[in-house]
Amino acid sequence: MKGILPDDELAALPSAIAVVATPALAVPGVDAQRHLIIMQPAESDP
Numbered sequence: 001m002k003g004i005l006p007d008d009e010l011a012a013l014p015s016a017i018a019v020v021a022t023p024a025l026a027v028p029g030v031d032a033q034r035h036l037i038i039m040q041p042a043e044s045d046p
Contacts, residue, residue: 001025005035018042 002009010019017039025034 002035002037004033010037013039016042016044 005022010022013019018041020038020040022035022037025036027034
């Protein structure tokens with residue numbers, strides 16, 4: 001989980017990792033942006 005969506009951090013991920021989704025979250029009692037970063041191993045070309 002991250003605050004403001006970190007585009008620079010996501011762009012710096014190794015190519016072996018794929019970002020599947022980055023949904024915004026509503027966290028009760030927190031008045032700030034939160035995002036869930038869903039990742040999985042990237043599919044490799046045979």
